[in-house]
Amino acid sequence: MATSLKIRQHIQKNGVKVMVLGHEQVGKTTIINNLCSIISDTLQSEGDTFKFMEASLSDMPNLRKLMIGTANAFILTYAVDDDASFDYVTTLINDVQAVKGKNTPVFVVANKMDKETTIQKRIIADCVITIDYECDHFEVCANTGKNIDSIAKKLFDYYGKYLLFPTSIEEEETYAEIEETMTKSSKKLRTTIREFFCIR
Ligand SMILES: Nc1nc2c(ncn2[C@@H]2O[C@H](COP(=O)(O)OP(=O)(O)OP(=O)(O)O)[C@@H](O)[C@H]2O)c(=O)[nH]1
Numbered sequence: 381m382a383t384s385l386k387i388r389q390h391i392q393k394n395g396v397k398v399m400v401l402g403h404e405q406v407g408k409t410t411i412i413n414n415l416c417s418i419i420s421d422t423l424q425s426e427g428d429t430f431k432f433m434e435a436s437l438s439d440m441p442n443l444r445k446l447m448i449g450t451a452n453a454f455i456l457t458y459a460v461d462d463d464a465s466f467d468y469v470t471t472l473i474n475d476v477q478a479v480k481g482k483n484t485p486v487f488v489v490a491n492k493m494d495k496e497t498t499i500q501k502r503i504i505a506d507c508v509i510t511i512d513y514e515c516d517h518f519e520v521c522a523n524t525g526k527n528i529d530s531i532a533k534k535l536f537d538y539y540g541k542y543l544l545f546p547t548s549i550e551e552e553e554t555y556a557e558i559e560e561t562m563t564k565s566s567k568k569l570r571t572t573i574r575e576f577f578c579i580r
C-alpha cells in the first residue's frame with residue numbers, strides 16, 4: 381500500500397503519539413499542558429488526535445528504547461539554566477535516531493528562556509542541535525506560553541495533512557496500486573488455468 385496512505389490510516393486510527401522526554405523538572409508537563417490547549421483551540425475539539433506521553437527515564441535505557449519505538453514524534457526538552465539537561469538531550473537524540481531512523485520528527489526545546497543564559501550558549505546549542513544533529517530547535521518559556529505555538533505549528537506541518545481528506549496524488553497512488561494488484565492476480569489466475577489444462 382502507498383506509504384502516505386498507510387500513515388494516514390494509522391494516524392486516523394491511533395492518533396499521533398508525541399513523546400516528551402528530558403531530565404527531571406525541565407518543564408515537560410508545562411509544555412504538554414500548553415500544547416494541549418493550543419491544539420484543542422486549533423482543532424476546535426477535545427479529541428485525542430495528538431497524544432502526549434511524558435517520561436524522564438534517566439536510569440532506564442531499555443524501557444526508554446521500548447517507549448521510543450511506539451511514538452510518531454519527539455519533543456526533547458532541556459532547561460537553559462541546566463547544562464546537564466542539555467547533555468541528556470543529545471543522548472536522547474542518539475537513542476531516538478537509533479530506534480526510529482533519521483526521518484522521525486525530533487523537536488528539541490530549550491525551555492525556561494526567562495532564566496539567565498548567555499548569547500554564546502544559545503548560539504552553540506542552536507548549532508549543535510540544528511547542524512550536528514539536524515533537528516529542529518525551539519526556544520520557549522513554558523511558564524508564559526511564549527513560542528509554544530511554533531512547536532504546535534511544526535507538529536501540524538508534519539502530521540496535519542494526514543488528518544484531512546486524501547490528496548489527489550494519494551488517491552492516484554491507491555488506484556495505481558489496485559490496478560497493479562489486479563494485473564498480478566489475473567496473471568496468476570491465467571498461469572493456474574494454463575497449468576491445470578497443461579497448456580504451454
Ligand atoms: N522559570 C521557569 N520555570 C518553569 C518554566 N517551565 C516550567 N517551569 C517550572 O519548572 C518546574 C517543573 O515543571 P514541570 O512542567 O513539572 O517539569 P517536568 O519536566 O514535567 O518535571 P518532572 O515530571 O518532575 O520531571 C515547575 O516549578 C515549573 O513551574 C519556565 O518556562 N520558566
Ligand SMILES: [Mg+2]
Pocket residue numbers: 408409410434
Ligand atoms: Mg512532569
